[in-house]
Amino acid sequence: MMPAMKNKQITLASRPTGVPAMDNFATVDAEVPQPKDGEVLVRTRYLSVDPYMRGRMSDRKSYVAPFAVNEVMNGGVVGEVVKSRSASFKPGDIVTGQLGWQLYSVAAAGELRKVDPNLAPVTTALGVLGMPGLTAYFGLVDIGKPREGETIVVSGAAGAVGMTVCQIAKINGCAVVGIAGSEEKNEYLEHELWVDRTINYKTAEDMKQAVNDACPNGIDIYFDNVGGAVSDAVMPFINKAARIIICGQISLYNLEHPDVGPRPQPYLLVKSAVMQGFIITDYGPRFAEGVKHLGQWLREGKMKYAENIVDGFENTPRAFLGLFSGENLGKQLVRVEE
């Protein structure tokens, strides 16, 4: 029997300045929306919270439009179809898409993708087989072009993207150096994911020295999720023709004004190196290729993933805020309903 259908939503109550806080969000009651022709009603099971959402909370031009104040936040969702007015979906189907932070969402059939719960746990659609996994895959494979024997440094190595990067790099025969912010994370990286060396940026006395020690052959690839002072310590050690992938800059997202640091251009110049930003949606036409490889590595046991799951819809803002204090090992999710 269908549970009583009451909707709840989390909205952007106000724009943060600097570090976001709980009062930037509001939880409100709402009607359950009704699907029109070609649409589907989805009950939210899991919500994804991701660092890039911080950018959308500011009223700044970026690669995705800002969230509007008093509108429902949104992001990656895994849910179950409860009503369908589309031939593509039937009640009970598990789907994923970019939906609101709410218990029930209506979406056009074209905005959803079916998830097969027999292939892998459904949460992987938000992690290793979803945006973070694809981000790792295309950033590393397409821009990083890893070759056997090369050294790669990964910042934010214990996050959802970072740990996938580490593993794809190992599959490609690279020496992998992971940078993360706790001993627990670094132990996971070394013992579970076979990362060769790790650096704890919160306890390292001299980050440049730590990077130098960890990379006796220099750095061929730097997969950067963090930016700021961590990257400043990495740049002096890049090798000729190094590739630097700018995937995220989480250390800078909460700054009210851009900070300053040593310029990276001189390193790029003397090393004929390339530094490239990218956005995963640029790779839309090639998503199937990424999912195929990632799924195969999972099935073959060549790839693991970690999830940090917070229970309860109302805890979504707290889970999001935890990303900026580095609380998550792996993909940060909110379980709204099993």
Add this chain to the structure above:
Amino acid sequence: MMPAMKNKQITLASRPTGVPAMDNFATVDAEVPQPKDGEVLVRTRYLSVDPYMRGRMSDRKSYVAPFAVNEVMNGGVVGEVVKSRSASFKPGDIVTGQLGWQLYSVAAAGELRKVDPNLAPVTTALGVLGMPGLTAYFGLVDIGKPREGETIVVSGAAGAVGMTVCQIAKINGCAVVGIAGSEEKNEYLEHELWVDRTINYKTAEDMKQAVNDACPNGIDIYFDNVGGAVSDAVMPFINKAARIIICGQISLYNLEHPDVGPRPQPYLLVKSAVMQGFIITDYGPRFAEGVKHLGQWLREGKMKYAENIVDGFENTPRAFLGLFSGENLGKQLVRVEE
């Protein structure tokens, strides 16, 4: 009749800290060297002085080895063969190569390339048909990938590399914005080279505003010879998928310690943009392609070049130092002998 053969050399007398000065150089008398089998004796006609040489004066690892103290400086030379013990060259041949700052040099035949004085003035072998021209060509064509209708900003636009970049960009149908340091240079760029808009970085009150005004459609390509504050003003206006070519960073070469500035990574991230350094010697196998195109544009009148020629071997250090105060319009050369 052969003139009396006495050699003179300019050596690196001491390493500069900060801006180099005359006393970092010494002029010394020396023997005229004698070619062995397979070698050639060359009398220097023109010497090239280039910004990259500043890097070699410091005892720092870079893409070329440092000059040694008390050794002869070297760089691009055009000269005349006066003795040959190689079947490839005969007396009277005009040749170019990387030779010493001296009146007479001995070189292995393989280190020299013949210059045909009937095709173009011999000085072009050190400018538009030499390293600076090739640097402009491969940097812009290979990394910049200019497309019709795009906007390109060129810093150091009135230098030997910059003015060639401006013209190749015009040939490719781009809107070209040149940044240089004097009204004279900017008038030359606009009136002789058909550059669309120019900015004088020395007199602009607000560089960011000036760049914004000059680039109403944003910036698709930034060809950077200068770095530092000029680049800081350019980065905020790059478009999606912009290409930033790091060719030189002359504003930073004389700094004793790396300075700081706004980090460019966030711009690369939100614009899926690429920033790439390169060294012209990387393109060695493709030089013939570059010379062919540049030579054709010259013959067709699609490309001009400017030279700033200082007379007299002993004035070579002064000509070099002038590069850092922006004295040269176009290629800076020293005429040792007509």
